[in-house]
Amino acid sequence: MKITHHLDDATLMSCSAGSQPEALAAVVSSHLSVCPRCRLELKRHALIGEVLFEALKPEPVSGEVPQAGARAETISAPADDGGLPAALQAALHGRFDDVPWRRAAPGVWHCPIELSPGAKGDLRLLKVAPGIKLPEHGHGGSELTLVLDGAYSDEFGTFRRGDVADLGDDVEHRPVADPEHGCICLAASDARPRFKGMFARLLQPLAGL
Ligand SMILES: [Zn+2]
Structure with a gap:
Protein backbone atom coordinates (compact mmCIF):
# COMPACT_ATOMS: atom_id res chain seq x y z
CA MET A 1 0.00 0.00 0.00
CA ASP A 81 -11.81 -4.68 16.87
CA GLY A 82 -13.53 -5.63 20.12
CA GLY A 83 -15.80 -2.60 20.39
CA LEU A 84 -16.29 -1.87 16.71
CA PRO A 85 -19.70 -2.16 15.07
CA ALA A 86 -19.89 -5.28 12.88
CA ALA A 87 -20.27 -3.34 9.62
CA LEU A 88 -17.17 -1.26 10.30
CA GLN A 89 -15.21 -4.31 11.38
CA ALA A 90 -16.17 -6.13 8.18
CA ALA A 91 -15.22 -3.14 6.01
CA LEU A 92 -11.86 -2.62 7.72
CA HIS A 93 -11.04 -6.23 6.88
CA GLY A 94 -12.07 -5.90 3.26
CA ARG A 95 -15.29 -7.90 3.65
CA PHE A 96 -17.34 -5.28 1.84
CA ASP A 97 -20.14 -7.72 0.95
CA ASP A 98 -20.89 -8.16 4.67
CA VAL A 99 -21.76 -4.47 5.01
CA PRO A 100 -25.54 -3.80 5.08
CA TRP A 101 -25.41 -1.19 2.30
CA ARG A 102 -28.37 1.10 1.78
CA ARG A 103 -28.94 2.71 -1.60
CA ALA A 104 -28.67 6.48 -1.31
CA ALA A 105 -28.83 7.56 -4.96
CA PRO A 106 -28.05 5.97 -8.33
CA GLY A 107 -24.56 4.44 -7.93
CA VAL A 108 -24.19 5.52 -4.31
CA TRP A 109 -24.65 3.34 -1.22
CA HIS A 110 -23.99 4.12 2.40
CA CYS A 111 -23.99 2.52 5.81
CA PRO A 112 -24.21 4.83 8.82
CA ILE A 113 -22.13 3.67 11.79
CA GLU A 114 -23.76 4.24 15.13
CA LEU A 115 -21.81 6.41 17.56
CA SER A 116 -22.01 6.34 21.35
CA PRO A 117 -25.16 7.92 22.80
CA GLY A 118 -24.78 11.69 22.87
CA ALA A 119 -21.75 11.76 20.51
CA LYS A 120 -21.97 14.52 17.90
CA GLY A 121 -20.97 14.13 14.27
CA ASP A 122 -21.39 11.54 11.60
CA LEU A 123 -19.55 8.33 10.72
CA ARG A 124 -20.49 6.25 7.70
CA LEU A 125 -19.22 3.91 5.05
CA LEU A 126 -19.74 5.09 1.48
CA LYS A 127 -19.66 3.02 -1.67
CA VAL A 128 -19.62 4.78 -5.01
CA ALA A 129 -19.90 2.95 -8.33
CA PRO A 130 -17.16 3.35 -10.98
CA GLY A 131 -17.10 6.79 -12.58
CA ILE A 132 -19.89 8.27 -10.46
CA LYS A 133 -19.48 11.97 -9.65
CA LEU A 134 -20.66 13.16 -6.27
CA PRO A 135 -22.20 16.63 -6.14
CA GLU A 136 -19.91 19.47 -5.21
CA HIS A 137 -20.18 19.99 -1.49
CA GLY A 138 -18.63 21.85 1.38
CA HIS A 139 -18.17 20.92 4.98
CA GLY A 140 -19.48 22.70 8.04
CA GLY A 141 -16.71 21.40 10.27
CA SER A 142 -13.76 19.03 9.94
CA GLU A 143 -14.11 15.96 7.81
CA LEU A 144 -11.89 12.91 7.39
CA THR A 145 -12.27 10.38 4.60
CA LEU A 146 -10.22 7.19 4.46
CA VAL A 147 -10.18 5.14 1.26
CA LEU A 148 -10.69 1.44 2.03
CA ASP A 149 -10.95 0.16 -1.54
CA GLY A 150 -10.71 1.55 -5.06
CA ALA A 151 -9.96 5.26 -5.42
CA TYR A 152 -11.44 8.69 -6.05
CA SER A 153 -10.16 11.95 -7.45
CA ASP A 154 -11.03 15.54 -6.67
CA GLU A 155 -9.45 19.00 -6.76
CA PHE A 156 -6.80 17.78 -4.29
CA GLY A 157 -5.58 14.76 -6.23
CA THR A 158 -6.21 11.04 -6.40
CA PHE A 159 -6.91 9.17 -3.17
CA ARG A 160 -6.17 5.45 -3.11
CA ARG A 161 -6.45 2.68 -0.51
CA GLY A 162 -5.00 3.91 2.79
CA ASP A 163 -5.02 7.58 1.78
CA VAL A 164 -6.86 9.98 4.03
CA ALA A 165 -8.43 13.29 3.02
CA ASP A 166 -8.19 15.71 5.90
CA LEU A 167 -10.56 18.54 5.00
CA GLY A 168 -11.01 21.60 7.16
CA ASP A 169 -13.73 24.23 7.28
CA ASP A 170 -15.05 25.77 4.08
CA VAL A 171 -13.31 23.41 1.68
CA GLU A 172 -15.44 22.52 -1.32
CA HIS A 173 -14.78 19.54 -3.51
CA ARG A 174 -16.37 17.32 -6.09
CA PRO A 175 -15.12 13.73 -5.80
CA VAL A 176 -15.31 11.31 -8.74
CA ALA A 177 -15.00 7.56 -8.12
CA ASP A 178 -12.32 5.60 -9.99
CA PRO A 179 -13.69 4.73 -13.46
CA GLU A 180 -12.67 1.07 -13.13
CA HIS A 181 -12.88 0.12 -9.45
CA GLY A 182 -15.22 2.69 -7.90
CA CYS A 183 -14.54 3.67 -4.33
CA ILE A 184 -15.35 2.49 -0.82
CA CYS A 185 -14.44 4.79 2.02
CA LEU A 186 -14.99 5.56 5.66
CA ALA A 187 -16.08 9.16 6.13
CA ALA A 188 -16.40 11.08 9.37
CA SER A 189 -17.39 14.63 10.11
CA ASP A 190 -17.99 16.58 13.27
CA ALA A 191 -20.92 18.15 11.42
CA ARG A 192 -23.07 17.04 8.49
CA PRO A 193 -21.70 17.93 5.04
CA ARG A 194 -23.90 20.31 3.08
CA PHE A 195 -24.36 19.60 -0.57
CA LYS A 196 -24.77 22.22 -3.27
CA GLY A 197 -26.68 22.26 -6.51
CA MET A 198 -29.65 20.56 -8.07
CA PHE A 199 -28.53 16.92 -7.86
CA ALA A 200 -27.40 17.63 -4.32
CA ARG A 201 -30.87 18.71 -3.31
CA LEU A 202 -32.18 15.45 -4.75
CA LEU A 203 -29.51 13.37 -3.04
CA GLN A 204 -29.54 14.97 0.37
CA PRO A 205 -32.90 13.70 1.68
CA LEU A 206 -32.18 10.24 0.28
CA ALA A 207 -28.67 9.91 1.63
CA GLY A 208 -29.32 11.51 4.96
CA LEU A 209 -26.05 13.32 4.33
ZN1 LIG B 1 -0.49 8.85 7.13
Whole structure:
Protein backbone atom coordinates (compact mmCIF):
# COMPACT_ATOMS: atom_id res chain seq x y z
CA MET A 1 0.00 0.00 0.00
CA LYS A 2 1.54 3.30 -1.07
CA ILE A 3 0.02 6.09 0.99
CA THR A 4 0.42 9.63 -0.36
CA HIS A 5 -2.27 11.60 1.54
CA HIS A 6 -1.86 11.86 5.30
CA LEU A 7 -3.39 13.35 8.44
CA ASP A 8 -2.50 17.00 8.94
CA ASP A 9 -0.69 18.40 11.99
CA ALA A 10 -3.80 19.83 13.64
CA THR A 11 -5.52 16.45 13.46
CA LEU A 12 -2.50 14.63 14.89
CA MET A 13 -2.26 17.20 17.66
CA SER A 14 -5.87 16.79 18.74
CA CYS A 15 -5.41 13.03 18.50
CA SER A 16 -2.36 13.26 20.73
CA ALA A 17 -4.31 15.41 23.19
CA GLY A 18 -7.13 12.88 23.17
CA SER A 19 -9.64 15.60 22.32
CA GLN A 20 -10.97 14.21 19.05
CA PRO A 21 -14.70 13.64 18.53
CA GLU A 22 -15.53 9.93 18.32
CA ALA A 23 -16.38 9.87 14.60
CA LEU A 24 -13.09 11.53 13.57
CA ALA A 25 -11.11 9.37 16.01
CA ALA A 26 -12.44 6.23 14.30
CA VAL A 27 -11.01 7.34 10.94
CA VAL A 28 -7.75 8.54 12.52
CA SER A 29 -7.10 5.21 14.25
CA SER A 30 -7.98 3.31 11.06
CA HIS A 31 -5.46 5.36 9.07
CA LEU A 32 -2.81 5.03 11.81
CA SER A 33 -3.17 1.25 11.71
CA VAL A 34 -1.93 1.25 8.10
CA CYS A 35 0.38 4.31 8.05
CA PRO A 36 3.82 4.14 9.72
CA ARG A 37 4.55 7.76 8.79
CA CYS A 38 1.55 9.16 10.69
CA ARG A 39 2.28 6.83 13.63
CA LEU A 40 5.75 8.34 13.81
CA GLU A 41 4.39 11.89 13.52
CA LEU A 42 1.89 11.17 16.27
CA LYS A 43 4.68 9.90 18.50
CA ARG A 44 6.56 13.16 17.86
CA HIS A 45 3.49 15.20 18.88
CA ALA A 46 2.99 13.04 21.96
CA LEU A 47 6.65 13.55 22.95
CA ILE A 48 6.26 17.32 22.65
CA GLY A 49 3.14 17.00 24.80
CA GLU A 50 5.05 14.98 27.42
CA VAL A 51 7.85 17.55 27.55
CA LEU A 52 5.37 20.42 28.00
CA PHE A 53 3.48 18.43 30.60
CA GLU A 54 6.69 17.68 32.52
CA ALA A 55 7.66 21.38 32.42
CA LEU A 56 4.30 22.34 33.89
CA LYS A 57 4.47 19.82 36.71
CA PRO A 58 5.19 21.61 40.02
CA GLU A 59 6.85 18.59 41.68
CA PRO A 60 8.19 15.69 39.69
CA VAL A 61 7.44 12.31 41.25
CA SER A 62 10.76 10.99 42.54
CA GLY A 63 12.05 7.62 41.44
CA GLU A 64 9.61 7.40 38.56
CA VAL A 65 11.08 7.34 35.08
CA PRO A 66 8.82 9.34 32.73
CA GLN A 67 7.42 7.03 30.09
CA ALA A 68 7.81 9.41 27.18
CA GLY A 69 5.85 8.28 24.21
CA ALA A 70 3.90 5.66 26.13
CA ARG A 71 0.67 7.42 25.32
CA ALA A 72 1.50 7.51 21.62
CA GLU A 73 2.17 3.80 21.76
CA THR A 74 -1.32 3.21 23.12
CA ILE A 75 -2.99 5.46 20.56
CA SER A 76 -1.04 4.19 17.58
CA ALA A 77 -1.55 0.49 18.18
CA PRO A 78 -3.73 -1.01 15.46
CA ALA A 79 -7.38 -0.61 16.38
CA ASP A 80 -8.75 -3.31 18.63
CA ASP A 81 -11.81 -4.68 16.87
CA GLY A 82 -13.53 -5.63 20.12
CA GLY A 83 -15.80 -2.60 20.39
CA LEU A 84 -16.29 -1.87 16.71
CA PRO A 85 -19.70 -2.16 15.07
CA ALA A 86 -19.89 -5.28 12.88
CA ALA A 87 -20.27 -3.34 9.62
CA LEU A 88 -17.17 -1.26 10.30
CA GLN A 89 -15.21 -4.31 11.38
CA ALA A 90 -16.17 -6.13 8.18
CA ALA A 91 -15.22 -3.14 6.01
CA LEU A 92 -11.86 -2.62 7.72
CA HIS A 93 -11.04 -6.23 6.88
CA GLY A 94 -12.07 -5.90 3.26
CA ARG A 95 -15.29 -7.90 3.65
CA PHE A 96 -17.34 -5.28 1.84
CA ASP A 97 -20.14 -7.72 0.95
CA ASP A 98 -20.89 -8.16 4.67
CA VAL A 99 -21.76 -4.47 5.01
CA PRO A 100 -25.54 -3.80 5.08
CA TRP A 101 -25.41 -1.19 2.30
CA ARG A 102 -28.37 1.10 1.78
CA ARG A 103 -28.94 2.71 -1.60
CA ALA A 104 -28.67 6.48 -1.31
CA ALA A 105 -28.83 7.56 -4.96
CA PRO A 106 -28.05 5.97 -8.33
CA GLY A 107 -24.56 4.44 -7.93
CA VAL A 108 -24.19 5.52 -4.31
CA TRP A 109 -24.65 3.34 -1.22
CA HIS A 110 -23.99 4.12 2.40
CA CYS A 111 -23.99 2.52 5.81
CA PRO A 112 -24.21 4.83 8.82
CA ILE A 113 -22.13 3.67 11.79
CA GLU A 114 -23.76 4.24 15.13
CA LEU A 115 -21.81 6.41 17.56
CA SER A 116 -22.01 6.34 21.35
CA PRO A 117 -25.16 7.92 22.80
CA GLY A 118 -24.78 11.69 22.87
CA ALA A 119 -21.75 11.76 20.51
CA LYS A 120 -21.97 14.52 17.90
CA GLY A 121 -20.97 14.13 14.27
CA ASP A 122 -21.39 11.54 11.60
CA LEU A 123 -19.55 8.33 10.72
CA ARG A 124 -20.49 6.25 7.70
CA LEU A 125 -19.22 3.91 5.05
CA LEU A 126 -19.74 5.09 1.48
CA LYS A 127 -19.66 3.02 -1.67
CA VAL A 128 -19.62 4.78 -5.01
CA ALA A 129 -19.90 2.95 -8.33
CA PRO A 130 -17.16 3.35 -10.98
CA GLY A 131 -17.10 6.79 -12.58
CA ILE A 132 -19.89 8.27 -10.46
CA LYS A 133 -19.48 11.97 -9.65
CA LEU A 134 -20.66 13.16 -6.27
CA PRO A 135 -22.20 16.63 -6.14
CA GLU A 136 -19.91 19.47 -5.21
CA HIS A 137 -20.18 19.99 -1.49
CA GLY A 138 -18.63 21.85 1.38
CA HIS A 139 -18.17 20.92 4.98
CA GLY A 140 -19.48 22.70 8.04
CA GLY A 141 -16.71 21.40 10.27
CA SER A 142 -13.76 19.03 9.94
CA GLU A 143 -14.11 15.96 7.81
CA LEU A 144 -11.89 12.91 7.39
CA THR A 145 -12.27 10.38 4.60
CA LEU A 146 -10.22 7.19 4.46
CA VAL A 147 -10.18 5.14 1.26
CA LEU A 148 -10.69 1.44 2.03
CA ASP A 149 -10.95 0.16 -1.54
CA GLY A 150 -10.71 1.55 -5.06
CA ALA A 151 -9.96 5.26 -5.42
CA TYR A 152 -11.44 8.69 -6.05
CA SER A 153 -10.16 11.95 -7.45
CA ASP A 154 -11.03 15.54 -6.67
CA GLU A 155 -9.45 19.00 -6.76
CA PHE A 156 -6.80 17.78 -4.29
CA GLY A 157 -5.58 14.76 -6.23
CA THR A 158 -6.21 11.04 -6.40
CA PHE A 159 -6.91 9.17 -3.17
CA ARG A 160 -6.17 5.45 -3.11
CA ARG A 161 -6.45 2.68 -0.51
CA GLY A 162 -5.00 3.91 2.79
CA ASP A 163 -5.02 7.58 1.78
CA VAL A 164 -6.86 9.98 4.03
CA ALA A 165 -8.43 13.29 3.02
CA ASP A 166 -8.19 15.71 5.90
CA LEU A 167 -10.56 18.54 5.00
CA GLY A 168 -11.01 21.60 7.16
CA ASP A 169 -13.73 24.23 7.28
CA ASP A 170 -15.05 25.77 4.08
CA VAL A 171 -13.31 23.41 1.68
CA GLU A 172 -15.44 22.52 -1.32
CA HIS A 173 -14.78 19.54 -3.51
CA ARG A 174 -16.37 17.32 -6.09
CA PRO A 175 -15.12 13.73 -5.80
CA VAL A 176 -15.31 11.31 -8.74
CA ALA A 177 -15.00 7.56 -8.12
CA ASP A 178 -12.32 5.60 -9.99
CA PRO A 179 -13.69 4.73 -13.46
CA GLU A 180 -12.67 1.07 -13.13
CA HIS A 181 -12.88 0.12 -9.45
CA GLY A 182 -15.22 2.69 -7.90
CA CYS A 183 -14.54 3.67 -4.33
CA ILE A 184 -15.35 2.49 -0.82
CA CYS A 185 -14.44 4.79 2.02
CA LEU A 186 -14.99 5.56 5.66
CA ALA A 187 -16.08 9.16 6.13
CA ALA A 188 -16.40 11.08 9.37
CA SER A 189 -17.39 14.63 10.11
CA ASP A 190 -17.99 16.58 13.27
CA ALA A 191 -20.92 18.15 11.42
CA ARG A 192 -23.07 17.04 8.49
CA PRO A 193 -21.70 17.93 5.04
CA ARG A 194 -23.90 20.31 3.08
CA PHE A 195 -24.36 19.60 -0.57
CA LYS A 196 -24.77 22.22 -3.27
CA GLY A 197 -26.68 22.26 -6.51
CA MET A 198 -29.65 20.56 -8.07
CA PHE A 199 -28.53 16.92 -7.86
CA ALA A 200 -27.40 17.63 -4.32
CA ARG A 201 -30.87 18.71 -3.31
CA LEU A 202 -32.18 15.45 -4.75
CA LEU A 203 -29.51 13.37 -3.04
CA GLN A 204 -29.54 14.97 0.37
CA PRO A 205 -32.90 13.70 1.68
CA LEU A 206 -32.18 10.24 0.28
CA ALA A 207 -28.67 9.91 1.63
CA GLY A 208 -29.32 11.51 4.96
CA LEU A 209 -26.05 13.32 4.33
ZN1 LIG B 1 -0.49 8.85 7.13
